Amino acid sequence: MSYLSLTAADREQMLAAIGVDSIEDLFRDIPADMRFGRELDVPPALAEADLTRHLEELAAKNVLDEVSFLGAGIYDHYVPAVVEAVLQRGEFLTAYTPYQPELSQGVLQAIFEYQTAICALTGMDVSNASGYDGTTVAADACFVAKAETGRDKVVVTEATNPQVRQVIKTYARGFGLEIVEVPHDEGTTDPDRVREAAADAAAVIFQQPNFFGCLEPAPELAAAALDAHALPIAHVDLISLGVLEAPGNYGCALAVGEGQSAGNFVSYGGPHYGFLAARQSLIRRLPGRIVGETVDAAGERGYVLTLQTREQHIRREKATSNITTNQTLLALAGLVHLSLLGPQGLRETGETCMALAQYAKDALEAAEVELLFPEKTTFKEFAVRVGRSGRDAIRAARTHGVNPGYPLGRDYPGLDNAVLVAVTERRTTQEIDRLVEVLAA
Amino acid sequence: MKLIYEKSQAGRRGIGVPRPDLPVPTVPAALARATPPRLPELAEPEVLRHFTELFDTGFYPLGSCTMKYNPRVNERVVGLPGFRDLHPLTEDEAAQGALELEWELQEILREVTGLDAVSLQPAAGSQGELTGLLLMRAYFDDRGEGEQRRKIVIPDTAHGTNPASVTMAGYELTKVATDPRGNVDLDDLRANVNEHTAGLMLTNPSTLGLFDENIDAIRDIFHGAGALMYYDGANLNAVCGISRPGDMGFDIVHINLHKTFSQPHGGGGPGGGPIAVRETLAPYLPAPVVARDPLPGSAGQRFRLDHDRPKSIGKVRGFSGPFGVFVRSYAFMRAWGPALREMSEVAVLNANYLLALLRDGYDLPFDRLCMHEFVLSARTLKRDHGISALDVAKRLMDFGFHPPTVYFPLVVPEALMIEPTETEAKETLDAFAAAMQQIAREAREEPEVIRAAPHGRPVGRLDEVRAARQPVVRYLFEQHRVQPPPTGEPRQLEAQKGA
Numbered sequence: 001m002s003y004l005s006l007t008a009a010d011r012e013q014m015l016a017a018i019g020v021d022s023i024e025d026l027f028r029d030i031p032a033d034m035r036f037g038r039e040l041d042v043p044p045a046l047a048e049a050d051l052t053r054h055l056e057e058l059a060a061k062n063v064l065d066e067v068s069f070l071g072a073g074i075y076d077h078y079v080p081a082v083v084e085a086v087l088q089r090g091e092f093l094t095a096y097t098p099y100q101p102e103l104s105q106g107v108l109q110a111i112f113e114y115q116t117a118i119c120a121l122t123g124m125d126v127s128n129a130s131g132y133d134g135t136t137v138a139a140d141a142c143f144v145a146k147a148e149t150g151r152d153k154v155v156v157t158e159a160t161n162p163q164v165r166q167v168i169k170t171y172a173r174g175f176g177l178e179i180v181e182v183p184h185d186e187g188t189t190d191p192d193r194v195r196e197a198a199a200d201a202a203a204v205i206f207q208q209p210n211f212f213g214c215l216e217p218a219p220e221l222a223a224a225a226l227d228a229h230a231l232p233i234a235h236v237d238l239i240s241l242g243v244l245e246a247p248g249n250y251g252c253a254l255a256v257g258e259g260q261s262a263g264n265f266v267s268y269g270g271p272h273y274g275f276l277a278a279r280q281s282l283i284r285r286l287p288g289r290i291v292g293e294t295v296d297a298a299g300e301r302g303y304v305l306t307l308q309t310r311e312q313h314i315r316r317e318k319a320t321s322n323i324t325t326n327q328t329l330l331a332l333a334g335l336v337h338l339s340l341l342g343p344q345g346l347r348e349t350g351e352t353c354m355a356l357a358q359y360a361k362d363a364l365e366a367a368e369v370e371l372l373f374p375e376k377t378t379f380k381e382f383a384v385r386v387g388r389s390g391r392d393a394i395r396a397a398r399t400h401g402v403n404p405g406y407p408l409g410r411d412y413p414g415l416d417n418a419v420l421v422a423v424t425e426r427r428t429t430q431e432i433d434r435l436v437e438v439l440a441a
Numbered sequence: 442m443k444l445i446y447e448k449s450q451a452g453r454r455g456i457g458v459p460r461p462d463l464p465v466p467t468v469p470a471a472l473a474r475a476t477p478p479r480l481p482e483l484a485e486p487e488v489l490r491h492f493t494e495l496f497d498t499g500f501y502p503l504g505s506c507t508m509k510y511n512p513r514v515n516e517r518v519v520g521l522p523g524f525r526d527l528h529p530l531t532e533d534e535a536a537q538g539a540l541e542l543e544w545e546l547q548e549i550l551r552e553v554t555g556l557d558a559v560s561l562q563p564a565a566g567s568q569g570e571l572t573g574l575l576l577m578r579a580y581f582d583d584r585g586e587g588e589q590r591r592k593i594v595i596p597d598t599a600h601g602t603n604p605a606s607v608t609m610a611g612y613e614l615t616k617v618a619t620d621p622r623g624n625v626d627l628d629d630l631r632a633n634v635n636e637h638t639a640g641l642m643l644t645n646p647s648t649l650g651l652f653d654e655n656i657d658a659i660r661d662i663f664h665g666a667g668a669l670m671y672y673d674g675a676n677l678n679a680v681c682g683i684s685r686p687g688d689m690g691f692d693i694v695h696i697n698l699h700k701t702f703s704q705p706h707g708g709g710g711p712g713g714g715p716i717a718v719r720e721t722l723a724p725y726l727p728a729p730v731v732a733r734d735p736l737p738g739s740a741g742q743r744f745r746l747d748h749d750r751p752k753s754i755g756k757v758r759g760f761s762g763p764f765g766v767f768v769r770s771y772a773f774m775r776a777w778g779p780a781l782r783e784m785s786e787v788a789v790l791n792a793n794y795l796l797a798l799l800r801d802g803y804d805l806p807f808d809r810l811c812m813h814e815f816v817l818s819a820r821t822l823k824r825d826h827g828i829s830a831l832d833v834a835k836r837l838m839d840f841g842f843h844p845p846t847v848y849f850p851l852v853v854p855e856a857l858m859i860e861p862t863e864t865e866a867k868e869t870l871d872a873f874a875a876a877m878q879q880i881a882r883e884a885r886e887e888p889e890v891i892r893a894a895p896h897g898r899p900v901g902r903l904d905e906v907r908a909a910r911q912p913v914v915r916y917l918f919e920q921h922r923v924q925p926p927p928t929g930e931p932r933q934l935e936a937q938k939g940a
Binding site for chain 2 (some may be wrong): 004018045063064094120129143171215271289293306349395
């Protein structure tokens, strides 16, 4: 049967060694009224060829657009072939959690390299080995801020990703945190409103670029938080950090975000990885695994999980988080991608996104499709008015093979006729011309 | 081995990027990157070679965490473009394959757990635990009992995630003891469960690998007090198709897809921690929920994401969850079909066989049949020969085995927790037992060999104290103190052994 090597002869020998007559005897501790007395009512077993066909049929029921400008937090960036080549090797794919460092130097060193890359990109001193995704690391950062400041209020901008805000609110219940939102002003956030809201706050969380694709006045937002003695937390896009300043360089205490743009396919939402990085003073409050460098008795350099007294297996109810399994493999995919790009490649990717997005904005305006926030500088995403319900416009466009983006009315009252358009380096001017055609119609 | 940053040479590039012939807009100076990030600069072949060199040799993974074989067909299907390239915000009508897969996965989890409703959203067992506890809070708040019920009961054998989750959920911890048979101590339980109790968190079989002989009494105590029971599904591999948590009396269950259902461990993730609940708790599940609507006539069915969940606790993760993990787990379940029961039978057979081979060489804290895992103690080796569980673990590496979890559960001194899973061959189990018996002999006759272990690894025992006292958690470039080994030559790697 599936994946078992056990033969009848094996079974006989093993039962004899144990000293029971049948496998049934091994379950005698289970009370009769808890024994499941029938066969599992699940679909029948499939041999591999049939299994593959079944999954192919399911996959074929998903309709992929010919051209898509859908982003809103998860992006169609190019995943280089070497990323797949690395990930498909069994040694990483099936690697054990690195609790025994002597056997796991490869995984541990890779995580150390990942931590280094995240710190380099965000301008921070310490990164963990990953969190679940871009939403949960924002919640994690709130917990860090509460522990650090002793305060139980967190300010979040309305221009931060709606799912990030939802998850923060869900976790806030357990953490005993009050969440206060600061509305946006024409697509960005006013630092004075943040300063006012941040009185007695543990942290201020803002997104850069924000959910609308607009560039926030990030240094001023961080300064506004600091004026209120709250920790500034930036939720950022790794792909933007070749052209945008690192949060650690404009006063932020923590930088978090969704790592998917570096190294992961969109895959209907996951698995992806959240990154979380902080300045040095917060290291002992961080959740998640952290790999540190050390030496063995011969002075040979090696890597280990460190500061484990923060973690659940040691501190239990006093741990900085309950997290154990995280997103290591996906984070390593991100590392491979970033290593292939290097600093120049990352900058070029950001510039290409911006150049193509600008081409799209200019072409749409020329076709009399209005930008929602025409005065604002954007990165790889921007919002347009479509003159009718965003959802209707999208449905109509998709019948022509083009998905123009995300209907902002799903999350923002008053923006029912707006669509958020994402332009990555995978888009071409021809594809953008098609987008303009379907939206201008 | 050198870090990738130490192999970097300024000016090298791994991959090109499309450069359309278009002007690049300017980023305002106040927001623009002043200094490029110090990412590695290598050519593509060097990048691939670096990560190839990093790969560890395979070892037979006889630790815990249900390190079973990860079927390779699952990797093939998760990469199908219809799954891989589907954006999570795709309209439901264009994502029917994904939603159908999620629905079918949920149905199988309902059947296996014996419960009524499922959320696939939690990204790991720990997150499933937190979600379950937040569900309890919502449930009791809705009944006006929220303030009164602040306590969660956890046995002293519990995995550390359980108490950590209690803290994150804003609950208080009540710990209860384990009796000499390895069951939760019923007297201690009765003394500690009352109208202030919200619920129990338990795994069954326990972390000792033992099925609680009093589970029905436990159920009566908690339900009698109006409290809920949460099942930590980490040990589900022992009982699939044999006993269902819902039938044991549990109200909320999380399942570890990366344990029971073969999602690869990836060196630390990803995983999946879906939860199944009784109907009374369904309204509080994270939103959205996968819903199925029959189509008119006999036109089949449609699936959608139902966001209209007014009593939902909210969202614990983006979108509907880690979809790629669902694909692999679903494929695994479809490969087994109803014979999933046999998976658990063989897991339990393998563990009991290994236990039979090892019980005389080591201390056995609880003399009972085990389930899918069992706990030994090196206590006598420590007392008589100064050889600890850690020493045993390091020496096992020399025999080509990944050591089992040590020093857990906390109630057993010098603990070694061994879980072979169903996919290990009898010969492997025999070889593991032989290695363990050899180590027990060495403890008596030449303990120095053990203390100096592991031999022949790229590093010897690493100074973890130094790592914690002087944390170095990223490469510091010019300021980095410890340089790579002088040779910089890749070591000869042994042929891969493990799956």
